[in-house]
Amino acid sequence: MIHNPSQTQLTIAGLSYRWPGGERTLTVPQLTLRAGERAMLRGASGSGKSTLLNLISGVLSPDAGELALLGQPLQQMSAAKRDQLRADAMGIVFQQFNLLPYLSVEQNILLPLKFAPKRRARVNDPKQETARLLQAMELDLSLLNRSVTELSVGQQQRVAVARALIGTPALILADEPTSALDPIARDRFMALLASQCQAAGSALLLVSHDPDLAKVVDSEYLLHVSDTGTEVRPC
Numbered sequence: 001m002i003h004n005p006s007q008t009q010l011t012i013a014g015l016s017y018r019w020p021g022g023e024r025t026l027t028v029p030q031l032t033l034r035a036g037e038r039a040m041l042r043g044a045s046g047s048g049k050s051t052l053l054n055l056i057s058g059v060l061s062p063d064a065g066e067l068a069l070l071g072q073p074l075q076q077m078s079a080a081k082r083d084q085l086r087a088d089a090m091g092i093v094f095q096q097f098n099l100l101p102y103l104s105v106e107q108n109i110l111l112p113l114k115f116a117p118k119r120r121a122r123v124n125d126p127k128q129e130t131a132r133l134l135q136a137m138e139l140d141l142s143l144l145n146r147s148v149t150e151l152s153v154g155q156q157q158r159v160a161v162a163r164a165l166i167g168t169p170a171l172i173l174a175d176e177p178t179s180a181l182d183p184i185a186r187d188r189f190m191a192l193l194a195s196q197c198q199a200a201g202s203a204l205l206l207v208s209h210d211p212d213l214a215k216v217v218d219s220e221y222l223l224h225v226s227d228t229g230t231e232v233r234p235c
């Protein structure tokens with residue numbers, strides 16, 4: 001395990017974000033994830049799950065509260081330092097995968113290392129690691145030099161996970177990663193993702209509508225919607 005199990009990868013405390021053009025606010029009183037821990041965010045469509053991932057990943061900025069990665073509060077850093085820490089410490093599996101169509105499978109997986117020197121330094125041999133991750137995701141090595149546009153949706157999903165995992169980031173965020181899969185493929189995919197996170201000590205925060213995924217996580221958070229907005233509570 002690369003990450004120290006006693007380390008806290010993600011800390012959110014007293015966080016609030018007001019959606020533009022309205023009175024509705026997203027609040028997160030407390031959410032922490034230790035190394036190797038897996039949690040799921042569950043809530044109705046439109047409750048704010050993607051908004052919370054966007055706050056953690058830096059697409060949006062909170063109006064108040066604390067958001068810390070590896071114990072380092074992001075709000076107190078310069079924008080450049082914040083971006084660097086996120087690139088080093090976070091792997092993201094987007095709902096639409098966001099693979100670059102003009103790059104090969106291998107180039108897509110290697111991409112996060114280009115922008116994160118510390119993450120790059122954790123990988124001895126990037127090409128070998130790419131091949132290892134591809135195999136860990138049960139994909140054939142012959143896919144390495146193929147264009148991602150030639151892959152099935154399920155294959156693209158696993159390439160997106162390999163890209164998030166490369167360089168063992170402290171935290172993996174995954175937005176509806178199983179939405180395109182049938183129940184058997186979903187369970188297999190989740191087992192692969194969970195075992196890779198566990199081996200590295202990466203924490204995993206998973207967004208899903210699917211209550212069946214609860215069996216692979218340690219904790220669940222529900223997004224409670226009211227007239228004034230959404231509150232994220234453990235359940």
Ligand SMILES: Nc1ncnc2c1ncn2[C@@H]1O[C@H](COP(=O)(O)OP(=O)(O)OP(=O)(O)O)[C@@H](O)[C@H]1O
Pocket residue numbers: 019020021043044045046047048049050051052
């Ligand atoms: N740029 C924006 N300006 C104003 N409101 C927004 C904006 N983006 C999202 N919202 C609102 O924020 C709320 C939460 O949206 P969000 O996409 O976070 O929900 P979600 O739980 O991820 O939904 P889904 O499960 O359907 O993907 C919705 O009511 C949406 O209309």
